[in-house]
Amino acid sequence: MAFVGAPSSCKLPGLQGGTPFKLSSLPCPVLKARQLEQRRGRCWSKICAVAVANEKSRPNLVNLTYDLGDDATKTDDKWTKPIRVAVSGAAGQISNHLLFMLASGGVFGPNQPIVLQLLGSERSINAIEGVSMELEDSLYPLLREIKIGIDPGMVFEDADWALLIGAKPRSKGMERADLLEVNGQVFAQQGRALNEVANPDVKVVVVGNPCNTNALIAMKNAPRVPPKNFSALTRLDENRAKCQLAFKAGVFFDTVTRVAVWGNHSTTQVPDWVNAQIAGSPASDIIKDDAWFKEEFTPKVATRGARVIEKWGKSSGASTAGSIADHIRSLVRPTPEGDCFSMAVATEGNPYGIAEGLVFSMPCRSNGDGNYEVVPDFVIDDWLRDKIKASEQELIRERDCVSHLIGLEGASCSITEDTMLPGEN
Numbered sequence: 001m002a003f004v005g006a007p008s009s010c011k012l013p014g015l016q017g018g019t020p021f022k023l024s025s026l027p028c029p030v031l032k033a034r035q036l037e038q039r040r041g042r043c044w045s046k047i048c049a050v051a052v053a054n055e056k057s058r059p060n061l062v063n064l065t066y067d068l069g070d071d072a073t074k075t076d077d078k079w080t081k082p083i084r085v086a087v088s089g090a091a092g093q094i095s096n097h098l099l100f101m102l103a104s105g106g107v108f109g110p111n112q113p114i115v116l117q118l119l120g121s122e123r124s125i126n127a128i129e130g131v132s133m134e135l136e137d138s139l140y141p142l143l144r145e146i147k148i149g150i151d152p153g154m155v156f157e158d159a160d161w162a163l164l165i166g167a168k169p170r171s172k173g174m175e176r177a178d179l180l181e182v183n184g185q186v187f188a189q190q191g192r193a194l195n196e197v198a199n200p201d202v203k204v205v206v207v208g209n210p211c212n213t214n215a216l217i218a219m220k221n222a223p224r225v226p227p228k229n230f231s232a233l234t235r236l237d238e239n240r241a242k243c244q245l246a247f248k249a250g251v252f253f254d255t256v257t258r259v260a261v262w263g264n265h266s267t268t269q270v271p272d273w274v275n276a277q278i279a280g281s282p283a284s285d286i287i288k289d290d291a292w293f294k295e296e297f298t299p300k301v302a303t304r305g306a307r308v309i310e311k312w313g314k315s316s317g318a319s320t321a322g323s324i325a326d327h328i329r330s331l332v333r334p335t336p337e338g339d340c341f342s343m344a345v346a347t348e349g350n351p352y353g354i355a356e357g358l359v360f361s362m363p364c365r366s367n368g369d370g371n372y373e374v375v376p377d378f379v380i381d382d383w384l385r386d387k388i389k390a391s392e393q394e395l396i397r398e399r400d401c402v403s404h405l406i407g408l409e410g411a412s413c414s415i416t417e418d419t420m421l422p423g424e425n
């Protein structure tokens with residue numbers, strides 16, 4: 001197997017046997033370092049000098065790492081210690097957009113070096129090597145190391161962030177309950193791996209569907225990681241809702257604030273127009289059209305993915321990647337005063353009376369340290385309450401279906417409805 005990021009002349013068959021070895025004699029990393037040097041217009045002291053195979057290299061885990069020493073903190077006063085970001089489903093189309101955003105500094109910022117740890121499978125490992133080569137060829141100065149592998153117990157090692165994007169797609173005729181079971185097994189395994197080898201304060205973002213319940217499963221299988229560190233992606237729904245509100249009001253989207261999405265990332269989701277604001281006023285005072293809010297707005301948001309496929313023939317990879325970037329940025333930057341962002345989080349202690357023991361999308365805010373709190377002052381009118389209740393009931397049913405994976409006794413699975421969002425099978 002070729003080393004990630006090294007041209008084919010760097011092929012090292014020795015890795016297949018898992019033998020540790022040194023790469024210091026190879027010209028390839030030095031060449032890359034020179035290219036980087038030219039790009040930055042200065043010498044990158046240690047990165048120019050030597051590349052070593054990490055002593056943890058094992059079969060199925062390719063790991064080309066520069067001998068950074070304290071280089072990462074010293075080459076530029078503003079640079080900080082590299083963060084390790086693990087990504088599953090790294091060969092999928094969402095990752096194909098997201099990885100380049102991560103490596104370019106577009107997510108964690110222009111002074112944050114990054115290590116990418118990419119999880120694939122037997123079927124995708126070649127593709128992941130290809131993606132890694134493209135990442136290397138892009139000469140991103142912030143990208144300091146790429147690890148790829150098929151064993152979460154190796155790939156998640158020391159991860160500061162884990163973006164769980166890979167999930168088995170639903171095959172023809174497959175029930176939602178079956179999908180929960182198949183993916184549940186995957187997320188239970190990944191939760192255990194995070195528990196064992198990741199940074200104990202790892203922040204875990206679950207994207208693979210059914211993402212709320214997958215996040216719950218991963219969380220319950222990782223007791224060493226605080227439950228508050230797990231979230232599931234509903235930001236794409238929020239972004240789609242903002243987009244529709246802005247179109248309807250004829251304003252630029254950045255004036256649309258306090259848009260929460262409640263509940264499950266499914267057709268029972270509740271994009272909240274009751275608390276939404278446009279230019280600081282209630283959205284319903286600007287768009288005076290209750291029928292539109294109640295009958296058109298939510299289906300428009302929920303079927304947006306299907307519309308994209310209809311027009312383009314592909315599912316929403318780029319906008320999902322953008323929304324994952326938004327999700328992370330919202331956690332590492334302070335939320336503007338009075339605003340919020342949506343993500344699905346543990347319901348323990350929530351101020352809205354939503355059943356505990358679920359992962360439920362709610363309005364959140366952060367002071368930018370990677371943590372969040374649920375915003376407590378949203379008005380829940382009767383219309384919202386009914387919708388939120390329906391999504392809560394659905395998540396309780398999903399939880400019952402995976403009870404054996406999360407240590408719950410006495411539940412039985414009874415999901416009959418198909419509430420997958422169109423375009424996300």
Ligand code: NDP
Nearest residue numbers: 089091092093094120121124166167168207208209233424
């Ligand atoms: P792709 O089909 O392009 O890629 C999915 C990846 O998942 C593949 O690379 C594959 O990688 C992996 N995969 C397939 N089968 C399994 C399995 N049995 N176990 C673990 N991983 C598997 O999909 P996308 O990138 O477009 O979407 C990824 C997920 O994100 C889907 O579940 C989709 O429904 C969900 N999604 C969620 C959204 C949200 O807002 N929460 C929005 C849009 C999509 P490998 O072969 O390496 O396993």
